Amino acid sequence: MSDENAAQGETPETEIPATETPEVDPVEALLAENAELKDRVLRTHAEMENLRKRTERDVADTRSYAIAGFARDMLSATDALSRALLVIPEETRATAEGTLKSLIEGLELAEREMQRLLGKHGVKPIEAAGQKFDPNKHQAMFEVPNPNVPEGTVVQVVQEGFAIGERVLRPAMVGVAKGGGAAPVAEGVDKNV
Template identity: 75%
Template sequence: MSDENASQDETPEIDIAAAEPVIDPVEALRAENAELKDRVLRTVAEMENLRKRTEREVADTRSYAISGFARDMLSATDALSRALMVLPADARENADATTTSLIEGIEMTEREMQRLLAKHGVKPIEAEGQKFDPHRHQAMFEVPDPTRPEGTVVQVVQTGYAIGDRVLRPAMVGVAKGGPTQAPDVAIDKSV
């Protein structure tokens, strides 16, 4: 029994650290205000980024929406160009009026297609004499030419086209091989 009396006489200990501290309501509101302000600023920044990204995507869509159509039109334009190239010069000179009209019609159609492509931002890629760029050119063959710097485009087999900064079709080219690795920038005076 003495154990029972001993346990009843003991007073429970109070843990002061476990008691909740008194929170100042003003400080609590300031902390909540700061948190909400931070969340609002982050949301505003996120919305601004979303707006800019959407504007960029819309601009890209406007610029590049016709890429597939333009690529298909290049095939038709190439066919017209090839038709004119295979026609011998003497056949043009000695052609009757009907054939001359047909040739002129094909030439006008090809020029108009080129004009319309350019109007919509499709431009030919300059390749002849340029340094070979695998992003804009497709090497078809190498030409041994010690007079040209190695890696220079010396012949264009098929013109390449780009819309804006995107390549629709790379230029098919022949590239110099065997020349100096870099074009000389300055003439060296060896008489000194």
């Protein structure tokens, strides 16, 4: 610095000592970078594997449950066939001849075929009669006083329920026992909890 700069009111420049940067071993730097990249690849691979599994599960669910709406609609047609057969008295069925006999046989055949086709596509009836009432599978329509049956047992099925896979398409409409003893407890269940 010159005296001239000092006279003009400028501050003298001081030399800043250069900071020494520690030398990084290139091999260690590459090993660290390699470890980081390996970790990224493993994480990406795990994410892709999870995505593949989730996609497979979604595709399987779609295949299993894609016909749920159609099956629910077909249950209405099946119910109509069943009701048509229920209104025909047993005596009329036994003595029917000619066209009436063909009509009854046609209704029975159509109902069996509808049930077979629904079963073929995974639509199964829900067991209800004699079972413990399950609000996930049954819809209680009324209570039946019955001291001979444990309370909460399904004693009458008004309309059959159906499920596809684990999903309920339509709950069974049922009558439930009231006034009987407590429902039996499954073995191994701790009642003190």
